[in-house]
Amino acid sequence: MMRSYHFRAMNTAIEVVLGSERDEPQLESLIKQGFDRSEQRFSRFLSESELSWLNREAGKRCFVSEAMLDVLSLSQHYMEVTEGAFNIFILQSLQRAGYDRSFEKLPQFAGAAASAEQAIRPVQYECLLLDQVMKSAQIPADVTIDLGGIVKSWTASQIASGLRKWWAVPHGLVNAGGDVAVWGGAAPEEPWRVGIAHPYGLPPEEEAVAELMAGAVATSSTLRRRWQGAEGWRHHLIDPRTMRPSEASVVQCTVAGPNLLDCEVWAKVLCLRGLEEGAALFKRNAPDLEALLYTESGESYLIRASRAKLELAWHGLKGVKTG
Template identity: 45%
Template structure:
């Protein structure tokens, strides 16, 4: 999602701030008393910092790195790690394996073994070695929520980057709304966003610019939400050159290679930011027809704007959403969900 195009009208004190964490830009906006603003900013910054320290695969001392080093052994994990692993496992099943967190070896084989910031500064890190062949596995994590333990398949590794970012947005938004009683707010972590507003009155929506896949100076339209979520996944942002050719970060678990589907970018909107993030990624990996077919059957209360490699745009939404939820979106093809 565009970081520069959100707005909502309301009475009260309006505060915004931005910072970087988890290799992305975090944008926040909310209405609160002025004396609360600094404390809320500190709370948010600490939350994303702590999340990165626990879940980053690029930090040797993170809990995730520790878990990956012990693949094949049963390990005790924190409550937060168990929560995310259970989410990841549930979405692996729901998407038929299109979303799979056990892709670390494939990312390394494609050259994505350092943080993307380092790859941009030193592209030779990825290009130095030819991409290796990595075999997929039908094995999955063995989770024991009661014992708070997990066993990864031997010689495997987890990458939780995408789902952790959306989970962090969801958890922070819930904390601000339910525990700190912030009635209207907005959290956007590099395109994974959650917005909320008061339920007992008609409120102006948040208006979020949709990132244009081929024109960084323009939006592809606006998503208008009073309360809800959205996420964008793309093959165009995190890409690099390797000895075997162009690479990107969206690994197809069926091939353990960067996806070669006909989808370049997908934006999904719905009620839950984690669901939006997972489905946006799954559609990019599966491709337009297979992705939207699964999306129609499994993703409740979600809609999607898909851009294909031939620079065509496909809006998958109810007619009532055009001009209300989706504003100013130019699309070449329209599909109405035929959900039971």
Template identity: 40%
Template structure:
């Protein structure tokens, strides 16, 4: 949902397209004649990001890196930048954000793009899946406990990054997944191009819930109005955020789900168990000044749960807000100290 005062001679221009397995929306104040060039730039940018960071493209830089764990490889400047960011947040979140979950995602069944995973579940399920899905809550908890008890402990090895040689080495028997952080990084990078390089004074970029806005902080401008998705009814908005300059990101255990022979799965892997998280949080929306930080903290709170997640969030962020939705269908709002 967008709303703002229009500068003289400019109108609100909007672009919508598919990239990185999600819908990308761009809005900016400018001239209609500028739309084609901005659309081409945005398409090219997201394509470059996918060719660097997608684990579903065999020829991507990430796929090539994952094929040689234990071997030092020279990487591009964008890959070096995002791996440094990933390791920074790995340390900051005490290991809960972990890029080395690629194998765990594959083991859970997320080894192809989500559309393919979602389609194939209908014919791959074993007959006993219906029994698992119809168990009572106690039975489901016992099933989850068996899954958790069979998984690996949190990793102790690090991604080795050499800034001088611009090379990295990932630990043996591991694979990197950069899906979430790459998407938010792409949003931030495109915003820097449109705002910083091309000079568009007001704009919005939203890629599947990773969103950044700028330029609506003047006295003559109304803020952007950003809807918060209802986790149990995605077509509805459960609240509205008023945002002038800043970012919002949402992470959810209810969105990207699929059935497997081990039961219902989702994409938020708990690195302590290398299995989908079983915390009490089903969705978290975080707002702040950096879309990458918002995306990572939303994911971390979903994985850790409300109490532990908000405790860590409070200790390492300033001026960020979190909207936490729990299994009991309650919403908690939390703001880290300024």
């Protein structure tokens, strides 16, 4: 029996589909509470969140929750493995670009981008000081962090893991705004089919589909969270080299692999670094993953895994170049 739950949390649409012979009516409430706890802890838009408190204490050694320490440790790992392309020290740049409030509250014109006189210096991952024994963290003085690039997939992964481990749900899907974790197949012999909307619009029957029994799919785009600024259209993907919204050629990227956090981070990195530079970085450091990229010129590319660990099939790839 399949049960579906739909609600909004963390400023995005959440979909959870569970297949189990048992009826567990409390699961919906527990799932919603899990997303709500993450929002209360990690939102930069809530003044009382743990993240906001940590940003106010920049430059000081702070004792943090296990959840915060886990997310910060993972962030440090991804900053290193992506060679700095993924970076959490971008909050000031997001605010300067106009993204200074929850996205649905942004006005049509969302402020000016940073000028040359207001340039924000890049911050490297080594500046995040973590102590796993003391459960403490320290970010540099006068620097603030944003965890929006990882915490949605972290939350979805935590909930999916709990459903499998503690509730023994044999088949499931957790979709947090395009960050999708699946397990067990849609049925014992039937894979999950995750549709990928074309960035420039195609009928649903012509869109690409990732088919897998277990694993993850995540999509990032420079065309969705956009607003009008003084220098034209802005988006939320900040290039750590310039501390400004990326101007790379890739407008949308979907990454599939065994781990949802890997997929979300690399989908963002490929949008940030573009086709040539991003693909080289991806192939070098993420051999277990596959990526479907769309460029601003309308072309599409599929990067195959060189060391595949996932049973994955793509459909609807008409006109897609494979590399």
